[in-house]
Amino acid sequence: MQNNLSSETLPPLREVIREYDLRAKKSFGQNFLLDLNLTSKIARVAGDLTNSIVYEVGPGPGGLTRGLLSNGAHRVVAVEMDQRCLPALTDISNAYQSKLTVIHGDALKIDEPAAMQLEPGFKARIASNLPYNVGTLLFIKWLTLDEWLPWYSSLTLMFQKEVAERIVAKPNTKAYGRLSVLAQWRGNVRIAMNVPAAAFTPPPKVDSAIIHFEPSEPIDKSVNLKDLELVVEKAFGQRRKMLRASLKSLPVDTIELLNMSNIQETARAETLSVADFVRLAKHYQLLRTA
Ligand code: SAM
Numbered sequence: 001m002q003n004n005l006s007s008e009t010l011p012p013l014r015e016v017i018r019e020y021d022l023r024a025k026k027s028f029g030q031n032f033l034l035d036l037n038l039t040s041k042i043a044r045v046a047g048d049l050t051n052s053i054v055y056e057v058g059p060g061p062g063g064l065t066r067g068l069l070s071n072g073a074h075r076v077v078a079v080e081m082d083q084r085c086l087p088a089l090t091d092i093s094n095a096y097q098s099k100l101t102v103i104h105g106d107a108l109k110i111d112e113p114a115a116m117q118l119e120p121g122f123k124a125r126i127a128s129n130l131p132y133n134v135g136t137l138l139f140i141k142w143l144t145l146d147e148w149l150p151w152y153s154s155l156t157l158m159f160q161k162e163v164a165e166r167i168v169a170k171p172n173t174k175a176y177g178r179l180s181v182l183a184q185w186r187g188n189v190r191i192a193m194n195v196p197a198a199a200f201t202p203p204p205k206v207d208s209a210i211i212h213f214e215p216s217e218p219i220d221k222s223v224n225l226k227d228l229e230l231v232v233e234k235a236f237g238q239r240r241k242m243l244r245a246s247l248k249s250l251p252v253d254t255i256e257l258l259n260m261s262n263i264q265e266t267a268r269a270e271t272l273s274v275a276d277f278v279r280l281a282k283h284y285q286l287l288r289t290a
Contacts, residue, residue, distance in 0.1 A: 005095040007070060012036075016061050017201075020088045024202055028082050029131030031200035032060050038199060039067030045192040045212050046127045046156040049073040053116055055152075057107040057128040057138060060085055062092045064129050069096045077116045079103045108134055108141075113151045124151055129158040132204075136163060136179070143186050144225060148218060155213040156192070164191050164209035176270050177239070181232050184274045187215040219278050227288075228281040235269035235277070242266045252287040260287070 005011075013034040016022070024030035033039050042064060043049065050072040059065040059078040062085075068076050069092070076099060080089065086104060093100040103115055118124055130138060135157070142155060159167070162175075167183045168191055169175035183189045192212040197203040231247065238246040244265040247254045258265050260283040263276055272280070 005091055007066075007095050010066065010092065010095050013061055013063050016088050016091075020061070020084065022061050022084055022088065025082070029058075029133045030060060030082070031129075031132075031202060031204050033063040033129055033199060034061075034201050035199065036063065036066060036070075038195070039063040040070060041067075041193070042129070042156065042158075042210055043067035043071040043073075043127065045210055046125050047123075047154055049125070051121070052123045052125045052153075053077065053118060055079075055112050055116055055124065055126045055128075057126075057134075058131050059089055059102070060129075061088050064127065065089070065092055065100060068127060069099060073099065074122055075099050075101070077101045077103065079105055079107045079110055079115070081106055107138060118151070123153040125154045125156070126152055127156040132160060135159055139167075140179075140182070143182050144229075146225070148186065149215050153214065156210060157213070158195065158208050158210055160204075161194065161207040161209045164211050167211055171271055171273055173270070177236050178229075178232050181274055181277050182229070183213060185219065185228065185278065187213050189213040219275060220282060222285075223278050223282050224285055227285045228277060231280050231284050232269075232277055235272070235280075239269045242268060243272075250284065250288075252284060257283055257287055 024032060049068060052073055053075045054068050054073045056065055056068065056076055056078040059080050065076055065078055078100065080102060083104060086102060089102045093102065116124060139157065166175045166177055166179045168189055169180040190212055192210045195208040195210060197207050234247050234250060235243060242265065243258060243263065244254055246269065255265060261279045263280060
């Protein structure tokens with residue numbers, strides 16, 4: 001560990017990896033970004049960081065963490081499971097006057113607002129080059145919080161490109177599915193940049209992309225998350241079938257449900273807009289409680 005470093009004298013990431021012997025481990029989903037220009041660019045996608053407390057999952061040797069701090073983040077709270085990375089992260093914390101807090105643990109088990117110790121007047125943002133094995137789980141956790149609008153203002157996240165394309169997909173495309181409806185129901189989402197496999201060390205098999213998500217007010221506040229998740233799951237569970245067949249296992253009269261929702265019995269899941277699914281969920285709720 002080095003105490004005399006400043007933000008200007010932190011060594012290049014390749015040196016950090018050599019010094020602390022941080023060879024990437026597959027079991028931790030480790031593919032590191034070592035180009036600080038790239039990590040700085042990703043940090044800028046997250047927005048104005050000077051008024052933000054940023055939560056980062058999996059800082060690893062700290063490439064994105066350094067990008068977030070050099071772009072003026074008020075504070076960064078990072079959760080890392082791999083103990084080997086902690087000394088390198090302590091160097092960054094020292095260089096940035098303790099603006100970085102590192103928690104050694106599993107991001108799937110963290111209560112983020114408590115860990116972040118949010119302060120009034122600051123926005124909470126999440127920015128992460130997610131470990132692929134838990135990325136979608138965490139994204140769904142952050143999209144399905146009961147309290148909406150949620151405690152965070154934005155998510156800036158790395159996904160495999162194919163997953164990012166599913167998140168932003170529009171109706172009548174192959175990629176459109178449960179993840180698209182959930183994300184686009186809860187906010188505005190876009191692919192902010194593509195990141196080729198070659199940008200990582202070691203390079204993964206597929207390209208990646210950064211998505212930026214900002215939560216928005218619900219289209220219809222009376223719709224319940226569980227009902228929406230259920231109708232979307234049933235509809236896409238058999239995406240080739242017409243809705244009158246794919247929704248049949250719901251404990252209501254399927255034809256009545258579709259008629260009330262003003263959706264054709266012969267339509268298929270991928271032709272429905274997010275607003276259609278919201279109507280379907282609302283009428284499902286009415287019928288099941290009637
Ligand atoms: N942010 C770094 C970068 O961009 O170079 C590392 C990204 S790497 C894809 C994912 C990181 O997440 C690794 O450092 C890994 O150890 C960590 N990690 C994996 N599973 C985790 C979990 N459940 N909780 C916290 N960190 C985790």
